[in-house]
């Protein structure tokens with residue numbers, strides 16, 4: 001029997017049609033829907049008199065636009081229309097919706113796993129590039145455009161060319177104070193923003209095996225920032241244990257059966273990848289970005305580079321433009337850069353363990369006076385769990401604002417915006433120009449690094465603050 | 471979508487790599503529920519300052535380039551967010567063809583599905599075109615059937631394109647209609663896997 005990767009196994013289980021000269025037609029097991037990329041798709045269905053083929057495999061929530069304070073005051077009428085449109089569409093087409101008042105509401109990539117909708121071996125799509133998050137379970141999960149959303153709604157299938165496979169092997173053990181976010185930022189800094197273009201990535205190696213599901217989600221979430229449409233981790237006992245007892249996961253005997261199937265999906269020992277890249281976990285220190293794409297970053301002990309350090313003309317120019325936008329001088333020590341805003345949240349880092357890591361740093365400390373710091377849990381469930389543990393108190397006593405769940409300052413489509421020229425330490429995934437607000441300057445970091453920046457008023461190596469555990 | 475085969479148009483060069491979809495269409499314009507009307511917001515933060523005044527140094531604000539229908543740019547064009555608003559905005563503004571050394575996967579798919587031809591040329595070829603296109607009025611002739619790009623000064627390049635995408639673009643096919651012709655296979659798959667019919 002030929003040895004296969006988890007990617008190939010899932011692919012083959014989902015091929016509806018395969019013909020020479022065409023992409024494969026793949027069946028989709030779970031379609032997640034949110035308010036921003038779906039209205040035009042539903043409108044398309046209506047115009048052509050089509051229905052949703054599998055409402056039972058479709059699940060919707062509101063996350064991008066929702067307010068994180070004054071839950072029912074949507075200041076922007078167009079945002080409000082978008083949310084109402086989703087409600088109407090879900091009603092009309094019979095799709096389950098976790099709306100703004102629903103206890104399951106949250107960022108689509110946080111609630112899918114939390115509810116157990118996300119399972120190993122599934123094909124999962126959503127009109128959102130960070131759908132790669134769900135790959136942490138050994139699912140093939142990728143972002144699609146609105147035309148494809150319409151296509152999946154109408155046919156429950158999608159045309160896809162079989163991708164090449166890329167193994168990202170993270171060897172060895174993580175050092176003290178180093179988090180999952182640091183692994184993925186280091187991978188992107190090392191291999192670049194298009195290392196994964198045309199590939200699906202599988203993360204392997206000792207460091208990945210030892211991660212929790214939430215940490216694996218952080219890593220797979222940012223596969224797209226390395227250019228890969230999907231990133232995944234082979235299912236193992238960590239995966240199975242996480243899913244046991246979740247609402248939409250199989251129950252009882254069925255669960256036992258499913259668990260066997262899931263574990264059998266893991267990449268076979270000795271299976272071949274089209275390409276392999278390796279990195280040593282031991283050499284990764286807490287990371288931060290200094291530029292305007294996620295590869296423009298380094299370990300916290302580093303310096304802002306000079307454009308002259310880069311070989312290719314195109315890179316010199318990109319770095320020059322990035323430093324100009326970021327208002328940074330080449331040669332500045334990263335730990336000397338001050339912050340104005342701190343955002344702890346987003347589908348990358350808004351789960352319970354992320355909030356715990358940040359709270360541990362915040363505990364007994366104070367947010368510096370000139371810093372505005374907000375914590376936005378990924379879902380209503382995360383919020384409640386955090387409150388049950390008293391994390392909200394730790395944050396508010398330290399001077400952080402404690403908010404309702406949503407995408408918030410990750411893309412600033414609601415009122416949570418970083419003003420022009422202000423600098424933000426953010427646990428999100430994109431430091432693009434204007435992402436957190438027009439003229440806003442974003443530095444990507446882990447949750448504990450973000451908390452460290454809040455309490456010191458500048459970027460700080462979190463390992464220097466005592467009492468920090470892995 | 472509109473079919474495309476032979477296309478001649480003037481060129482606007484944007485000499486940047488990794489132009490992400492947040493730049494092509496900033497998030498404040500994603501709230502509309504239609505597909506049309508996004509062209510006015512394309513590259514908004516590069517075209518306008520915080521007070522809404524035109525930034526004179528951005529090339530699309532130069533009247534000599536404002537009517538271009540072909541965009542030439544650096545590698546990894548369209549990276550980042552999956553928003554299809556990006557190709558909608560480019561198309562609505564008037565761009566029918568994009569030329570770059572490489573594209574982000576999702577953006578590429580989204581473009582094809584809207585009848586935008588995203589041409590991949592080599593780094594050197596793109597470099598040449600970026601140079602020549604800095605002169606206003608520079609024209610290119612694209613031929614999808616032949617998979618060629620030519621100018622009037624002897625530049626000629628061949629590009630590769632997936633034959634399936636090529637056919638879709640040449641015919642302007644709506645993908646859902648194509649897929650619905652596979653209904654039998656979809657039903658078969660569903661019966662095998664779910665033991666049920668859904669259509």
Ligand code: SF4
Nearest residue numbers: 130346347407410411
């Ligand atoms: S948190 Fe940010 S990256 Fe994640 S889905 Fe929301 S907007 Fe997209």
